[in-house]
Amino acid sequence: MIYLIENNQYGMGTSCARSSCNPDYYTRGDNIPGIRADGQNVFHVKAVIEFCKNYALENGPIYCEAKTYRYHGHSMSDPGLTYRTRDEV
Secondary structure (H helix, E strand, O other), rough: EEEEEEEEOOOOOOEEHHHHHHHOOOHHHOOEEEEEEEEOOOHHHHHHHHHHHHHHHHOEEEEEEEEEOOOOOEEEOEEEEEEEEOOOO
């Protein structure tokens, strides 16, 4: 089993750094190991998923966090401008 976490760094109006005590989600599996992929790089994601597949087949479950970035708001009612700094936008 591969548990894939897509982390776009924002929930509905809040950054994961403000809403989570540990924003490194791949480390939160207690006894299940985890790894992070650069979700902005398709080649890195491919390599990490291949690693996770091989690990899971031989050893059991693993967490994979694909850390990416959400460029726009969450929905039509969320323009994504109120909780980001002007420099970030």
